[in-house]
Amino acid sequence: MADVFSKDKRSEIMAKIRGKDTKIEMVVRKWIFAHGFRYRKNDKRFPGTPDIVLPKYKTVIFINGCFWHGHEHCKLSHMPKSNVEYWEHKISRNIENDIKNQEDIKMMGWNFIIVWECQLKENTEEVLENLIEKIEENKGHKSSRL
DSSP: OOOSSOHHHHHHHHHTOOSSSOHHHHHHHHHHHHTTOOOEESOTTSTTOOSEEEGGGTEEEEEEOTTTTTOTTOTTOOOOSSSHHHHHHHHHHHHHHHHHHHHHHHHTTOEEEEEEHHHHHHSHHHHHHHHHHHHHHTTSSOOEEO
């Protein structure tokens, strides 16, 4: 199926997609800051440039968009009808990178938490409360997922 937009229009649309400081990242950052956690954001010293780094807890947080990170069994993670081969390759590469980055973070002796966009949209307060618990739990443990 051909794209409904011209090449220039599609380029303009894609250029507006943010890679950091997204709405869901802002929600998470405000919540954890309000609960006394201090963090660094988008720290390039870590594999995958985590959205949030909590040095005191040796924990990083990835806030993943369901589409971009291929969240399984999620209604927000659908394959576009145009340029399917490109998108399959792009999303599968993102998933491979995510797995490698998580392994590298574990090898560094750090914990990681993944927060998914769909979970945050559906149960914002519950997910954020669980996030606080996971951060505090991680003081002595390795990786977890929400």
